[in-house]
Amino acid sequence: MLDKLGLRNDWDFILHLPLRYEDETRITKVSDCREGVAAQIEANIIHNEIVLKPRRQLVVQAKDGDELIYLRFLNFYGSQQKQLAPGGRVRCFGEVRQGFFGAEMVHPRVKIIVEGAAVDDSLTPVYPSTAGFAQSALRKLITRSLSRIRIDDVLPVEMRERLRLSEFAKSVRYLHQPPPDASQQALSDRTHPAWRRIKFDELLAQQIAMRRARRAVQALHAPALGNSMAEDSLSASFLKALPFALTGAQARVWTEISSDMSRSQPMQRLLQGDVGCGKTVVAALAAARAIQHGYQAAFMAPTEILAEQHYRKLSTLFSQLGVKVAWLTGSLKAKEKREAVALIASGEAQLAIGTHALFQTAVQFANLGLAIIDEQHRFGVNQRLALRSKAAPDSEAHQLMMSATPIPRTLSMSYFADLDVSIIDELPPGRTPITTRLVPNARRGELLDRVEIAVSKGAQAYWVCPLIEESETLQLATAVETQESLQLSLPNLKVGLVHGRMKSEQKNAVMSAFLANEINLLVATTVIEIGVDVPNASLMVIEHSERMGLAQLHQLRGRVGRGSAQSSCVLLYEAPLGQVARERLKIISETTDGFEIARQDLRIRGPGEYLGARQSGAPMLRFADIEADAALLELARDACVELETNAPEIAEAHLQRWLGSRENYLKA
Ligand code: ADP
């Protein structure tokens, strides 16, 4: 059980800090107890009995002065009735509430005492634990660790004072054993200086870890794919073949990528930018650069639909330039798969586009120089590493990761600090902003007219349903039923359907028909969430939008507004809305700025969504909250650079203290 809690050595115990505290340092009169606030009372037992209704329970009557209080125990040992015999005096910790017969405490923690016995001299910590592991045992182990090792401060005094941080040993002791006058508020909202110190140390450990992970990559070797800006270079020809010019932001990030690739260390770059900003073209330029130097490039996407779309676009462009492109996904027939694998292994295919299938063990690249990973957060770290390891034995492939989910600054400073980040912060010209409206489900009927009008003007629309199978618990509309009923209500339109359980040929056939405007209204599950690019689609209806996350809604919405027509997105919701859902929908309807949305999402839901597999294993941050503690994060980042430069041995000691047995995530 200790292992499950991550508690293996003394430092693990010392850094296992309380979630909250209970105050057994004072005694509250029953008449002063407030509803909903746990307190310690003291009383004399006057009677006890076992009653059978409404449930078998031990009921003890006790008196605090003139006040009568009932103590109820639903699970009890026979010996407890003897222990709580009339005439004894008890201290009980719990919440007093007004029951049917008067004041009562249900399942209090009880101690038999003699009158005048001393109260605790510090607040009682309550630790994160697992079922079956008693708080009292945990407290004992932690107290033992606190007393048996020397808790020194790794930070130089000068730095500690400059950053106005309290001493480390004092801080941990304070948090494990706060004095009776400690502010419960400052402890529970973690604003107390002791918490500030702990959070700083935790953030510092994270910074050191990320910096080391980054250095480890820099020690590796990769082919230098330099920038020969010759007119006849492949990337230059690729640029010329495009029907548009790069936006300023695209040109800027391409320069950054290009300069990374010209070094002999592997590029580890995250290209982020809002949906539709044009990341694919930039990635294709990078592929062209690798190919021009005689290396292969792999382009991996998380879904078949997305990979297929990349393949269709890029193979057209690249084949004009004489580049051989291979296509590899799990759904290919065995023979096609064998052929693709052979093309990749012989080096005949210069660019390989596909899904997870690209990093299966059977796939061997002749000389992989660049791995492009679209929607990186959808892939696990292991999958990404597997693709990288496909490079030649003595050399690594450059890695370009892309994400349409903009990563807030605090996240790129912390969890993503081992990556270089390029941002496309500009949309291609000629896009019109998307208007977003919230419509209660009760008014769903009106939307049908809207769809019909849009289609009569030549536009196309998406209708997004969240689930494909009947689920009684959630009672969400199924995509299949929706398609049938929409087709019935809109007999003049062609209503198509695409969902995650379809075979990929079927899926592709539907998507091609939609792209060719043979389907007017496409009912879809969230499979269309990423990457789908049909510029003529300018209306999107999202059902049960209240059940979706902000990032997901933003991605979905990004499927419209890709052409020059005015686009709109209608968010259907089931009233009444809960607090969080209301907040989410308000944000999404008020802004289309992906970074702002991501920041709000991070605030509401925490970083889980963004981290994907990065959060596997021990969570890196247990105490600090990168949004709320952004200022502290910056201090920690600067302190990390300072320590690594002037006193790397201190950085090392600090990292060991915090990671100890958790080292694994360093490899992520
Ligand atoms: P995302 O960043 O979401 O992956 P895409 O790469 O799919 O975006 O690009 C979205 C659309 O914008 C595509 O149709 C693409 O051809 C187009 N596009 C990309 N760059 C430009 C540009 N500089 N000018 C005009 N259109 C562009």
Ligand code: MG
């Ligand atoms: Mg994309």
